[in-house]
Amino acid sequence: TQLLEQSPQFLSIQEGENLTVYCNSSSVFSSLQWYRQEPGEGPVLLVTVVTGGEVKKLKRLTFQFGDARKDSSLHITAAQPGDTGLYLCAGGSSSASKIIFGSGTRLSIRP
Amino acid sequence: DAGVIQSPRHEVTEMGQEVTLRCKPISGHNSLFWYRQTMMRGLELLIYFNNNVPIDDSGMPEDRFSAKMPNASFSTLKIQPSEPRDSAVYFCASSPSLTGELFFGEGSRLTVL
Numbered sequence: 665t666q667l668l669e670q671s672p673q674f675l676s677i678q679e680g681e682n683l684t685v686y687c688n689s690s691s692v693f694s695s696l697q698w699y700r701q702e703p704g705e706g707p708v709l710l711v712t713v714v715t716g717g718e719v720k721k722l723k724r725l726t727f728q729f730g731d732a733r734k735d736s737s738l739h740i741t742a743a744q745p746g747d748t749g750l751y752l753c754a755g756g757s758s759s760a761s762k763i764i765f766g767s768g769t770r771l772s773i774r775p
Numbered sequence: 776d777a778g779v780i781q782s783p784r785h786e787v788t789e790m791g792q793e794v795t796l797r798c799k800p801i802s803g804h805n806s807l808f809w810y811r812q813t814m815m816r817g818l819e820l821l822i823y824f825n826n827n828v829p830i831d832d833s834g835m836p837e838d839r840f841s842a843k844m845p846n847a848s849f850s851t852l853k854i855q856p857s858e859p860r861d862s863a864v865y866f867c868a869s870s871p872s873l874t875g876e877l878f879f880g881e882g883s884r885l886t887v888l
Contacts, residue, residue, distance in 0.1 A: 695874060706779075706866050706879025707818070752818065756874035762831060763808075763874055765818040 667691070668755050668766035676772040677743060685738045685769045687753035695756040696729050696736045697763070700749045707752055743773045777801070781867050781880035789888050793855040796883045799848055800869030808877065809842055809852050810866040818866070824850065825873055857887045 671686045687696070695714045699707035711720050713729035713736065720727045724747075726739040740747055753766040780799040788794055800807050808823040822832040824844045832842070839858070844850040854861055864884050868877040 697876070699877075704881070706868070706882055707877070708879070709876045712876065754877070761825075761873045762820060762823055763877060764820060765810075767817045 668753055668764060670751075670753060670766040670769050672769060673767065674770050674772075676774065678774050679744060680742055683740050683743055683771070685740075685751055685771070686735070687737070687766050688735045689755060690734065691755070691757070692733050693755035693757055694733070696733070697754040697756065698727055698736070698738055699752045699754060699765075701752060701768075702749045707750075740771075743771075745773045745775050747771060748773050779867055779869050779878050779880035781865075781883050783883055784881065785884045785886075787886045787888065788857055790858055791856045792887075793853065794857045794861075794885060794887075796852040796865050796867075796885070798850045798852070798867030798880060800850070800867070801878055802848065804869035804871055804878070806870045806873050806875075807844060807850050808868045808870070809850070810868065811863045812866060812882070813863045821852070823873070830873070854885075857885075859887045862886050 668689045677683055695712055697712045698710045700710055701707040711727045716731045716733045718729045724741045728737050751769045754763045756763045782797045806825050809821040810818050811821055812818045821834045822842045823830055827844045840854055842852045864882040866879050866882045868879045870877050
């Protein structure tokens with residue numbers, strides 16, 4: 665069974681600080697997606713990474729896919745209250761033909 | 776374009792009652808997924824379809840759960856009989872492919888008393 669573990673589970677930081685969220689697995693994934701979910705809504709895709717070692721930037725968010733395609737990280741620079749939400753990584757496996765989600769990191773940014 | 780549409784948004788029912796959740800995927804998407812989200816277990820994949828055919832239902836918790844996709848624009852998830860432990864938010868998502876971007880509906884919050 666493929667599992668994705670995220671850490672930390674909860675994170676509360678001050679506005680302006682930097683943070684990193686991790687997504688780890690013992691399995692290799694063909695692609696890794698990051699979603700953000702706000703209360704009362706479904707998750708919304710932020711980015712997809714497909715190549716080992718790939719780095720993608722989305723404004724203040726930087727996503728990295730591990731060289732072995734088993735792990736990923738999300739780094740947020742100068743966090744803002746609008747970044748508050750549940751961040752989910754999701755792995756796509758061509759062998760299993762489905763996407764599975766990590767346990768999530770609940771992020772709270774204090775003004 | 777309309778996104779994934781789910782109904783009802785909220786349902787409160789009593790234990791033993793039948794519950795039917797509905798989903799209309801984005802037109803043109805070939806894959807449809809049903810997820811369940813709780814604080815304890817996170818987002819769990821229940822079942823998914825490709826071209827209206829169920830591909831993997833190994834995530835369906837037990838025989839009380841069933842899902843159908845009679846055509847490309849409609850799917851249902853049924854729980855009969857419902858139990859309090861089924862209380863959760865149920866999400867439907869569609870995608871152009873099995874491992875592509877998932878587009879989620881707003882979810883159906885189910886409370887079983």
